[in-house]
Amino acid sequence: MYRxxxxxxxxxxxxxxxxxxxxxxxxxxxxxEDEFKPLRLMNGLYLQLHAYMLRIAIPYGTLNSHQLxxxxxxxxxxxxxxAHFTTRQNVQYNWPTLSDTPDILAELAEVDMxxxxxxxxxxxxxxxxxxxxxxxxxxxxxxxxxxxxxxxxSLHPEFSFLPRKFKIAINGARKDRAAIRVHDIGLQLVETxxxxxxxxxxxxxxxxxxPMIGKLVAEAxxxxxxxxxxEAVLRVYNRYGRRDNKYKARIKILVHETGLEQLQxxxxxxxxxxxxxxxxxxxxxxxxxxxxxxxxxLRTDKxxxxxxxxxxxxxxxxxxxxxxxxxxxxxxxxxxxxxxxKPVGGVPGDATDAQMHLVADLASRYGYDEIRxxxxxxxxxxxxxxxxxxxxxxxxxxxxxxEANVGLVTDIIACPGLDYCALANARSIPIAQAISNRLGDPxxxxxxxxxxxNISGCIxxxxxxxxxxxxxxxxxKKGEELYQLTLGGAADEHTSIGTIxxxxxxxxxxxxxxxxxxxxxxxxxxxxxxxxxxxxxxxGPQPFKDALYPNGKQAA
Amino acid sequence: xxxxxxxxxxxxxxxxLAPALAWVEDIQLARRYESDKNAREVVASLGExxxxxxxxxxxxxxxxxxxxxxxxxxxxxxxxxVNPFEGIHLERSHxxxxx
Numbered sequence: 048m049y050r051x052x053x054x055x056x057x058x059x060x061x062x063x064x065x066x067x068x069x070x071x072x073x074x075x076x077x078x079x080e081d082e083f084k085p086l087r088l089m090n091g092l093y094l095q096l097h098a099y100m101l102r103i104a105i106p107y108g109t110l111n112s113h114q115l116x117x118x119x120x121x122x123x124x125x126x127x128x129x130a131h132f133t134t135r136q137n138v139q140y141n142w143p144t145l146s147d148t149p150d151i152l153a154e155l156a157e158v159d160m161x162x163x164x165x166x167x168x169x170x171x172x173x174x175x176x177x178x179x180x181x182x183x184x185x186x187x188x189x190x191x192x193x194x195x196x197x198x199x200x201s202l203h204p205e206f207s208f209l210p211r212k213f214k215i216a217i218n219g220a221r222k223d224r225a226a227i228r229v230h231d232i233g234l235q236l237v238e239t240x241x242x243x244x245x246x247x248x249x250x251x252x253x254x255x256x257x258p259m260i261g262k263l264v265a266e267a268x269x270x271x272x273x274x275x276x277x278e279a280v281l282r283v284y285n286r287y288g289r290r291d292n293k294y295k296a297r298i299k300i301l302v303h304e305t306g307l308e309q310l311q312x313x314x315x316x317x318x319x320x321x322x323x324x325x326x327x328x329x330x331x332x333x334x335x336x337x338x339x340x341x342x343x344x345l346r347t348d349k350x351x352x353x354x355x356x357x358x359x360x361x362x363x364x365x366x367x368x369x370x371x372x373x374x375x376x377x378x379x380x381x382x383x384x385x386x387x388x389k390p391v392g393g394v395p396g397d398a399t400d401a402q403m404h405l406v407a408d409l410a411s412r413y414g415y416d417e418i419r420x421x422x423x424x425x426x427x428x429x430x431x432x433x434x435x436x437x438x439x440x441x442x443x444x445x446x447x448x449x450e451a452n453v454g455l456v457t458d459i460i461a462c463p464g465l466d467y468c469a470l471a472n473a474r475s476i477p478i479a480q481a482i483s484n485r486l487g488d489p490x491x492x493x494x495x496x497x498x499x500x501n502i503s504g505c506i507x508x509x510x511x512x513x514x515x516x517x518x519x520x521x522x523x524k525k526g527e528e529l530y531q532l533t534l535g536g537a538a539d540e541h542t543s544i545g546t547i548x549x550x551x552x553x554x555x556x557x558x559x560x561x562x563x564x565x566x567x568x569x570x571x572x573x574x575x576x577x578x579x580x581x582x583x584x585x586x587g588p589q590p591f592k593d594a595l596y597p598n599g600k601q602a603a
Numbered sequence: 604x605x606x607x608x609x610x611x612x613x614x615x616x617x618x619x620l621a622p623a624l625a626w627v628e629d630i631q632l633a634r635r636y637e638s639d640k641n642a643r644e645v646v647a648s649l650g651e652x653x654x655x656x657x658x659x660x661x662x663x664x665x666x667x668x669x670x671x672x673x674x675x676x677x678x679x680x681x682x683x684x685v686n687p688f689e690g691i692h693l694e695r696s697h698x699x700x701x702x
Contacts, residue, residue, distance in 0.1 A: 073612070074612070074613065076651065079651065080612075080651055080654045094610055094615055094654065094655055095615070096617070096675070096678060096679050097615065097616070097617055097679065097682060097683070098610075098615035098616065099614070099615040144613060144614040144615070145612060145613050145614065145615065146613055146614075394685060465674065465675060465678055466678060466683035466685050467683060471675075474684065474685075476683075476685045477684060477685055480685065523674075526672070526673060526674065527674075528674065
């Protein structure tokens with residue numbers, strides 16, 4: 048993986064000392080809260096309901112074992128023994144003190160980590176496919192370009208005060224595992240006619256109160272030109288994006304209000320100015336960064352791979368876990384392993400310090416020292432020999448990390464919601480727990496099959512409810528928590544925004560309603576191979592509305 | 604009826620304004636204001652050891668205990684309603700020991 052060079056390391060250390068000084072001046076009273084707030088936010092420090100929250104960037108969701116051990120140590124030493132992995136492949140601590148934060152950041156700098164650009168109206172952490180570099184269906188490794196974009200966007204002087212925050216996602220496989228069509232910019236790596244790689248560029252996707260699907264604005268932009276093209280898009284957005292209204296400030300609104308054709312012309316004009324400038328990405332730099340992301344020297348393990356089938360016959364739980372939680376690798380005798388952070392009844396995305404240490408140890412012993420965070424809030428060991436799977440599984444079972452539910456109904460994406468978040472209107476975590484407990488029986492989950500269920504505690508949609516096959520949005524209705532159900536969302540190469548079915552439900556009714564939706568699906572699917580979203584697309588919302596609102600009371 | 608609340612600057616902890624301008628963690632000890640106009644005047648005079656100041660409506664419940672009217676504030680008073688892992692309690696902090 049990419050390692051900081053001298054410049055990166057010196058810069059991050061300098062930033063920690065700056066922040067230490069700023070915190071000192073705040074505590075002494077030299078800085079007012081109004082003066083200090085933007086400074087702390089620039090270093091990832093929010094004030095939530097009960098305490099501060101520190102958000103640490105995990106560039107494109109990639110960690111090594113030293114970094115994960117450090118995240119665990121920080122949880123032990125400065126927090127309450129756990130951390131929360133987010134839908135942006137980042138990590139959050141819920142209980143740091145203001146005075147400890149400079150020390151936390153100094154410790155993180157020791158392992159090439161920081162909290163810069165995890166807040167504010169700037170370009171945020173670039174996210175990507177959690178199987179990058181390992182997936183069998185990959186066109187090119189997106190991490191290389193994510194790193195190039197990270198370097199370009201870090202403290203970019205022109206783009207530090209954009210109209211609003213800006214999120215870029217990049218996908219290198221044929222299947223979209225990075226939800227690129229619901230990002231401000233989504234980049235899809237493609238093969239070009241000359242045998243190289245280029246980028247299809249989508250702009251104006253996003254969730255929040257106005258969900259929109261990104262529009263294809265350019266096809267097969269050359270590797271060397273990608274920063275020029277991004278620079279052009281950002282300049283157009285920076286100039287024309289609406290700063291008068293926070294709710295209309297994202298680029299999706301600009302795309303919607305300006306129209307794609309005009310915007311393409313504006314971008315083309317800027318692109319002509321930017322092209323062939325200093326931002327051309329030299330092949331030597333692409334090659335240099337590529338070397339950081341080279342496939343590790345995988346050991347050959349044909350015997351172990353051959354033994355897997357026999358071991359699976361002997362152990363049904365292990366077999367189920369292998370089916371659900373492993374993903375095909377570029378190399379036959381290896382797989383990528385997803386470690387579910389969704390134990391039945393647990394808090395989606397939370398991990399204890401002990402669990403983080405264990406995953407780091409497994410990565411260093413069996414996983415070529417690589418760990419990923421997925422935007423579904425799970426952890427991934429991207430390269431694992433099939434012969435090591437049983438050992439890993441047994442270690443995970445001991446740590447309550449072996450839930451065989453990846454892609455199933457209990458693999459729920461959920462934001463922290465009103466239990467922690469100052470912006471939330473309703474709680475998300477208890478809803479996730481109740482659904483998970485209701486439907487967590489392995490046979491029941493298996494029967495229901497692949498389905499995504501995403502929960503947000505407010506319209507900002509951190510829990511990706513718009514693009515869940517089943518989406519749940521918590522709202523505040525006259526002081527009470529109410530939950531709206533949406534169906535038919537998807538965040539992959541067939542991205543769609545879910546449809547609100549009708550009036551909302553209170554928390555208790557909601558769990559019954561979700562189960563009724565799933566039972567309705569089971570009753571109408573053509574066969575077991577027709578998964579939830581396919582059945583929904585075939586029949587539309589009506590059968591589900593009929594089941595949920597038998598008397599036609601659909602008005603919200 | 605209203606009380607004044609905020610988060611302590613140093614650790615973000617939830618506190619309430621008690622008589623004699625003391626900040627306390629227990630909402631039952633908070634000074635109660637009949638109108639938010641009175642509370643606003645007090646807030647305007649406060650220093651900055653507590654941030655994110657707010658005036659919240661409260662009422663006595665059947666047992667005479669002060670309760671915030673809004674769920675958000677009830678959660679601020681009581682802490683997260685979910686307890687992610689055994690052994691994690693609101694009073695636990697900075698133990699320096701692995702869970």
